[in-house]
Amino acid sequence: MVPGMPSAPLSPVLRARAMAAKGFMPGDEGDALYDAATAVATNVGHPMVEVGSYCGRSTVWLGAAARAAGTVLFAIDHHRGSEENQAGWEHHDPTVVDERTGLMDTLPTFRATIRDAGLEDVVIAVVGQSPVVAAHWSTPLSFVFIDGGHGQEPARLDYEGWSRHVAVGGTLAIHDVFPDPADGGRPPYEQIYLPALRSGLFTEIGAVGSLRLLSRT
Numbered sequence: 001m002v003p004g005m006p007s008a009p010l011s012p013v014l015r016a017r018a019m020a021a022k023g024f025m026p027g028d029e030g031d032a033l034y035d036a037a038t039a040v041a042t043n044v045g046h047p048m049v050e051v052g053s054y055c056g057r058s059t060v061w062l063g064a065a066a067r068a069a070g071t072v073l074f075a076i077d078h079h080r081g082s083e084e085n086q087a088g089w090e091h092h093d094p095t096v097v098d099e100r101t102g103l104m105d106t107l108p109t110f111r112a113t114i115r116d117a118g119l120e121d122v123v124i125a126v127v128g129q130s131p132v133v134a135a136h137w138s139t140p141l142s143f144v145f146i147d148g149g150h151g152q153e154p155a156r157l158d159y160e161g162w163s164r165h166v167a168v169g170g171t172l173a174i175h176d177v178f179p180d181p182a183d184g185g186r187p188p189y190e191q192i193y194l195p196a197l198r199s200g201l202f203t204e205i206g207a208v209g210s211l212r213l214l215s216r217t
Helices: 012-020 027-044 057-069 107-116 130-135 152-165 187-198
Strands: 048-051 073-077 123-127 141-146 166-174 202-208 211-216
Touching: 012 027, 012 057, 027 057, 027 141, 027 166, 027 202, 027 211, 048 057, 048 152, 057 073, 057 107, 057 123, 057 141, 073 107, 073 130, 107 123, 130 152, 141 152, 152 166, 152 187, 166 187, 166 202, 187 202, 187 211
Parallel strands: 048 073, 048 141, 073 123, 141 166
Antiparallel strands: 166 211, 202 211
């Protein structure tokens, strides 16, 4: 269950754009992300941040939420791919490799996704390493969605860098949380979800699939 109702329903056109984009966000989790982000951003009144945009699939849901709430979304990604996206790993996509450098570069695909969704006015791409950006960030946030690197260290750094910027009453959303090791990788669960609950600053308010929603108290 996800608390709160969005101030405006998600456009079927935008939902179709999200589902057509490269990425790994299931439709029901994306819809829950939209509902939660719209509700809290409308009430809290601060901008939103997405950590780990890849090719923009989840960004479409969140960009639509930003527009509905009258705010903006900062989409943070270095666009070189997480370790699980590299050659030889399960989630590698050779079509987003820059032939000139041999490195992944998802930024052109991301920009096309956001342009095609008509969200360039509310989605601001920040190209850089998440911990570096977080260290220089000072704006309170109504909604932070962490879906960055899924290794132990990247997950820990994303939590430490961004959880402190969630405003009171805001929401920390975490993707790929698998309490059962048989279901998937553990770092988002062990390095983000559990530390957030143990901090005493966050309370779980919703869960859909592997998406967890925590309120900053």
